[in-house]
Amino acid sequence: MGIVLLCICAFVNSSAQETVYPAPQQKETITLTNATIHVGNGQVISNGNVVLTNGKITEVGTSTSTAGKIIDCKGKHIYPGLILSSTQLGLVEVPTVRATVDASEIGEINPSVRSIVAYNTDSKVINTLRTNGILLASTIPDGGIISGSSSVVQLDGWNWEDAAYEKDNAIHFRMPSLLARPRNRFNFGGPQVPAEDPVKKGLEQVEKVRTFFREAKAYTAELNHDNTNLKYEAVKGLFTKKQKLFIHCNIVKEMLIAVDFVKEFGFDVVIDGGVDSWQIADILKQNNIAVVLGQLHDLPAMVDDDIDQPFKTPYLLQKAGVLFALNDDDGNSRNRNLAFNAGTAVAYGLTKEEALTAITLNAAKILGIADKTGSVEIGKDANIVVSDGDILDMKSNIISYGFIQGRQVDLNNKQKQLFEKYKYKYGIK
Secondary structure: OHHHHHHHHHHHHHHOOOOOOOOOOOOOOEEEEEEEEEOOOOOEEEEEEEEEEOOEEEEEEOOOOOOOEEEEOOOOEEEEOEEEEEEOOOOEOOOOOHHHEOOEOOOOEOOOOEHHHHOOOOOHHHHHHHOOOEEEEEEOOEOOOEEEEEEEEEOOOOOHHHHEEEEEEEEEEEOOOOOOOOOOOOOOOOOOOOOOOHHHHHHHHHHHHHHHHHHHHHHHHOOOOOOOOHHHHHOHHHHHOOOEEEEEEOOHHHHHHHHHHHHHHOOOEEEEEOOOHHHHHHHHHHOOOEEEEEEOOOOOOOOOOOOOHHHHHHHHHHHHOOOEEEEOOOOOOOOOOHHHHHHHHHHOOOOHHHHHHOOOHHHHHHHOOOOOOOOOOOOOEOOEEEEOOOOOOOOOOOEEEEEEOOEEOOOOOHHHHHHHHHHHHOOOO
16 A cells, blocks of 8 residues: 555656746857866867857857857856767656556567657656756667667757657667576576576577568668558668667677677667677777667676676777767666766776766767767857866756757756755745
8 A cells, every 4th residue: 555655646746847947949149158168079178158149059269259148157167968868758757657657669579669759848857857967868769679769859848849859860679688597586496497598589589670670671672662661661761871770788699699780781780788898899899889888887797797897888998999978777866867977987997078978979979969969069059058067076066057959948847846845844044
């Protein structure tokens, strides 16, 4: 009964409405002055200005010219808006309440499923991410072997049409586990042998996916079709490089299959997870395979790995020249610790600017949106955050301003409102 009541309370709280509205379109020029500008490509500009006009960055540098609304950022730091490379934001609100979960479809091969149409802009999680400097996210589907297409959303909009930033830019293939695990591991009196060979079953599923892509390739090569196949139509972009194939896997033997997909189909492949990617970094580099590392604050995948291996992996990929992005897929923090995952990577080898690039420009490159965001450069969308201190540090990560396409977004959220409510109730100043 206690669990039922807890779930009901969680659902009621998640449905409460706070007055945080999407920002109107930018109308006047905004100049951010006297700040330390972290461009996102490794460059740092001291005491610089950034000018935002009509949703775009129109000036970056140490020029003393100012225009429009002036915001003095003396002592503060300007960063590109942080980017979540892989998340179910807007698809899952309260994981334990089924009615708030809209992340998967039935069936094994569902490439025509589009996560963007299920994206919920009223999610209470969204506002908490903006408060931590996250302005863009790639929201991905779940379920089956081929889950469907993901889209990049900007975290300020009335509906999914407003939020859509880059639609259907990737297809997601969830690699079956190729790691044999004993059955009844916690039943010490029972058998310790799997009922069936999980590796054999996994390889059969992989072959099913290969067959699907071979058929889709043949379908794409035909100029005219008597009948339209929605599943094959959904993956056409993989063959023209308009879409990327995100393969969710972690261990070496699974990632080597991803390499085979590159060689056979010529796909633009991204490894999503990549716990053991450091072991085959040279192979990934040779085949131009990017990596989105999952949860940095985690235990190693194998019992014989170093206990701090997850923290060292970003540096090893950087050293090998592999394009990678850092992510936060922890179900407890709900993506808010993205910047702090990057901060941990700094303690284990990355420079601060390299770590910043891993959650901004690198993420934009992997998602195919680097031409319009990911760095503070002239001509790109004005997706910018201003922090009182180091954005990678938990103590000084205090976001003063956030701009999405030049719109100054509200940094309030439900948690802040509850904090203020109970401060008032108990007379705390």
